[in-house]
Amino acid sequence: MGTYIARRLLLIIPTLIGMTVVTFAVMAFAPGGMRSVIVNRESGLDPRARQAIEKFYTKKYGLDKPLTVQYLVWLNKVSPLGVKDAGVGWPSSRRFGFKSPDLGESIISHRPVLAMIEESLPVTLLLNVITIPIMIGVSLWTGLKAAQHRGGIGDVVGGSVFLGLWSIPQIWAGVLLVGYLANKNFIHWFPAAGLHDLRDDEMNFLPTLADGFHRGWLLDTGWHLVLPVVCLMYAGFAFSSKLTRAATLENMAADFVRTARAKGVGERQVLWRHVLRNSLLPLITYTATIVPGLISGAIIVESIFGIPGMGKLGVDAVFDKDPEMVLSTTLVASILGLISYLGADIAYAMADPRVSFESEAT
Amino acid sequence: MTAGAVPIPARTDTESALPASFWGRAIHDTLQDFGARLGLVWIILLVAVAVLVPMLANTEPLAVKIGGHWSFPAARHLTPTDVTLFILAAATLAVLPVRRVSVARRLLFLLVVLAVSIPLTILFVKPPITVDWQQYRDLQRAGKIQFKVMAPLPYSANDYQRDDPDQVLQPPSRVHWLGTEANGGDVLSRMMYATRIALSIGLVSTSIAVVIGVVVGGLMGYFVGRIDIFGMRLIEIFEAIPTLFLLITFVAFYGRSLIMIMVIIGVTGWTGEARFIRAEFLRLRKQDFVHAAVAAGLPLRSILFRHLLPNGITPILVMSSFGIASAILYESTLSFLGLGPVDVPSWGQMLNQSLGVGGTFVWWIAVYPGLAIFLTVFAYNLLGEALRDALDPKLSK
Secondary structure, eight states: OOHHHHHHHHHHHHHHHHHHHHHHHHHHTTTTHHHHHHHEEEOOOOOOHHHHHHHHHHHTTTTTTOOOHHHHHHHHHSSEEEEOOOOOSSSOOOOEEOOOOOOOTTTTTTHHHHHHHHHHHHHHHHHHHHHHHHHHHHHHHHHHHHHTTTTTTHHHHHHHHHHHHHHHHHHHHHHHHHHHBOTTTTOSOSSSSSSSSTTTSSSSOBBBBBTOOHHHHHHHHHHHHHHHHHHHHHHHHHHHHHHHHHHHHHTTSSSHHHHHHHTTOHHHHIIIIIIHHHHHHHHHHHHHHHHHHHHHHHHHHHHTTTTSSHHHHHHHHHHHHHHHHHHHHHHHHHHHHHHHHHHHHHHHHOOOOOTTTTTTOO | OTTTTOOOOOOOHHHHHHHOSSHHHHHHHHSHHHHHHHHHHHHHHHHHHHHHEEEEEEEESEEETTEEEEEEEHHHTHHHHHHHHHHHHHHHHHHTOOOEEEEEEEEHHHHHHHHHHOOOOOOOOOSSSOOOHHHEEEEHHHHOEEEEOOOOOOTTTTTOTTTOOOGGGOOSSSSSSBBBBBSSSSSHHHHHHHHHHHHHHHHHHHHHHHHHHHHHHHHHHHHHHHHHHHHHHHHHHHHHOHHHHHHHHHOOOOOOOOHHHHHHHHHHHHHHHHHHHHHHHHHHHTSHHHHOOOOOOTHHHHIIIIIIIHHHHHHHHHHHHHHHHHHHHHHHHHHHHTOOOOOSSSHHHHTTTBBBBGBOOOHHHHHHHHHHHHHHHHHHHHHHHHHHHHTTTOOOO
16 A cells, blocks of 8 residues: 555656646647737837836746746746746756745736735635535435435435436526525525625624624624535535445445345444445545536636635636736646545545555556 | 247337347437436427527518518528528438438538538628618518518527617516516527527537547557556546636637637546546457457557447447536536627526626526526436446446
């Protein structure tokens, strides 16, 4: 297992570098590239100002150098490990080591992109951290029940309902949730936008009952999160429930379950200790593969519910034609996706001793 | 002997009705599934609407009699796209019943028809650039029209009646069956025009994804070794990058034309196909018929595409059904975010208009276009599930 994990960790490096290549290539091969995007935005009609701005950005990003050089300079800038004090254009110093990554500067707010991502990333992560356990928990229960009562009404109806849920577009679900459940003309149970109440700085952390009920900061945030989490969760929940059902059915027919029953283990014990543990394996892989999907989903959910997370940052940057912001949000989102894949592979190797470096086909 | 002779059981009707070929049986099995039949009906309906929409929803009369003269304004305003679709639909209907020619040949014929008709229609079909939507309404009011034949829905998608407050943001009624939007356009008519975007995005971007996936996956599975390791990293990269982020990055730098969006959805969506083909080729490459093909000195192209690929094509068909569903989802999401194709109505873009500033919620613009996206995605998913069960009983659980 040790070799497997070590090999997996080493394989991350080419993938990570490949990701930066893909992200950079998307920008570099665009008609006009970064130059046209920035210059068209920043400069007015005055030709001299235009020339000066073009010169400034050409020097800043080394736009007159070949693409490979541009890429290496950019990679050095964004990576936490590289040549220090690279300065403008080609690095002048030779001191190599850990440094703080520089993701560039937003051309709208003129703030460092890294700082803006540091503000918004925790919000997106919070959404995911709440969504995943609820999703897995509920789908484990429904999947187990469906497998236990295979062919029953609940199973058959559940199967079609899950396929239906899986096909509901998130944008539709989000719009309907906001429109019907957070609208004063229909049902106003939930707040329509944001993550906190406007007066959240006056609130206590926990709910208080003194002089009437005050919900407090924690409950207020939770209340704001209900609809976004539901919107983010239902599709993945439908799929993971189907997955649990299939895995449980397979394990229920397995030899080790028959052996357990034959030696007199109780039915509860069989289900929870023998079947469930083995059915968890596909869920581990699945959880990792949906993390990129959930981060994508955050774009939709954050746009609909007005949550200031990284997805909204990315979409706003596209509207503002803010190139470094767009690239950086994509890069950070990709690294998150990669980490989740890595985490799943390691968790899988730990949970299932059969996985080893030899049996892996890659 | 006669006593011991076993009577040959007469073939029952159901047995003789079963088609003999693999594909025939697969299609038969797929259509046994109730959900798949519903899905197919919905998709056929969408195709019919997409082709016939100028006849079904049009502000211009199909035929009109003014001052004793008959004229056909709707036909005059047909665009090259409309005419190309008519030709393609007619050609499809013509070759569909021809059983003797193989499916591949018939598809090739349709492609040729498409390739020929696009430049011809662009050359010869010249609709007027601006359309005065009020023209016939004014004539009607002035009582000049003696007789007219209208489309079932007398509103075009771009027929915005902004200036008439009675037509703006109307709830569903007898006049506007699914209501109108903020610019006074008819919601149903816009939805009908949007079927073209949804169907074409699904088909084109999935085709692009399948071609990339088959080539990359095939090379990986056949050559293994270094190419495989390299390809696996490529797949990993594209799977780990959250697709929507990649899509909006593409849109930010490459613009928002329809073709561009088709291409980028295709370019980001090939990993599943590549994985399937790779696994299939890994399994097949050790088999005797491949060794025989190699020993016979066949070129690589022939081994990969004529000998290996037909054996691995079944999972691709299933994948593309799901792929079309997800391409439609991505397009509607992009349009919803305001990053989709410009100037053409699409379901996602309409959905976006339902949430106005200040917390207004126009339910008929939210419910119906969203329902259209859902039903289409659901139809393709149902078809995909049924197809998978029919093609590979091992996979169905």
